[in-house]
Amino acid sequence: MPHRFRALRHRNYRVYFIGQFCSLIGTWTQFVAMNWLVYRMTESPLLLGLTGFINQIPILLLGPVAGLVADRVNRRTLLLTTQTLAMIQAFILAFLTFSGHIQVWHVIALAGLLGIVNAFDVPGRQSFIVQTLGDKQDLPNAIALNSLTMNTTRLVGPSLGGFLVMGLGEAWCFLLNGFSFLAILVALASTRFQSSGIIRKSNGAWRDLREGFHHTFDFKPIRMLLLQLSIVSFMAMPYTVLMPVFAGGIFGGTARTFGTLIGCAGFGAIVATLYLASRRNIKGLATVIAVAPIVCGVALMLFSQSRILWVSHILMVFVGFGIISHAASINTILQSIVDEDKRGRVMSFYTMCFVGTAPIGSLALGQVAHLIGAPMTFLIAGGCCVLAGIVFYSRLDTWRQNISASPALHGIIP
8 A cells, every 4th residue: 555545554444535535526516516506596696605605604603512412422323414414405406406496595595404414524524534544643644635535526526517517407416416425325334343442421511512612722732723724714715705806807717717726726735635645644744734824825925916827827726735734734633632532522623713714704805805806805815824824833832842741642743
């Protein structure tokens, strides 16, 4: 097994990896079809934005509760439940669209339902990865390969979705997505685990929620990581919302220009995951966490001023590389230092900071761009990312000392 794919030597992870890859292609196919359907029915950018907001905001609102659930219940059972509900949602969309009864409020409501399901699914997935490994030393590689799956399907799925929408219509995309969930359901059902021996004690829901919150935010190293992740996600992740302004308004291009710019960011994300997968351990990841926002921020600032299309494509590669190398490195360190019985709650806060802040950032930066223009907005957002990276880098020694000061974590972060 090649070194950068070493986590695949574990049967459970290998089965889960393949099932998730097939399912995520369907998920991204549906993403394109659902947005195109809303636009085709309404031609309203506002309703497009509302659909995306309704789909993502449950992750921010339900994150702590979802993390508690992930710590209290069997995580494989949780994922079997969430994936089944997501499959039902896809089949309902397919039925309504095939029958011709689909209305925009149906799509928005079902997007909200999927958002609620994802609020529980994402921390469950993040926490489940470590259970699929026989050797925790392979956790950084497994997380990197998981990110590789996410970003590869983000390239393949939308292309397939666009082809199917133009050739067959949105309903077939929804139907394909529904059947794609069978792959992850079969994969989950076929995983085999020995008992971990960990007894998850419950002191009541409210006390457990408080325990997860204090475990996450009372420990300064985790608090610093999540604060930086929130800033970078808030400032950098909404680039997709404003990209049509650059593609059409500044470069005078078409939807194809928009697609190639986003695709370059996706390519950069894939390069980042391959880089992280090639690392043998977590040594040096703290430096990556400090430098990645600087790379992303500088690229955004240069992109905001670029009027040469091929240069802008290259800059988007660095944007995608910076965002994913930053988020995946934080994911790896968090999973390496948290207690197993609190993993779900801590990872739910990670999901809230990474995914949950994005819709808020999209709304905020969209309004700022309306007032001062998209180029100036990108310039400011990139500057904030650079500043976040510099501040973290300046406190890196203190951060490492705080990690080493904890007897349970001494020696984990070199």
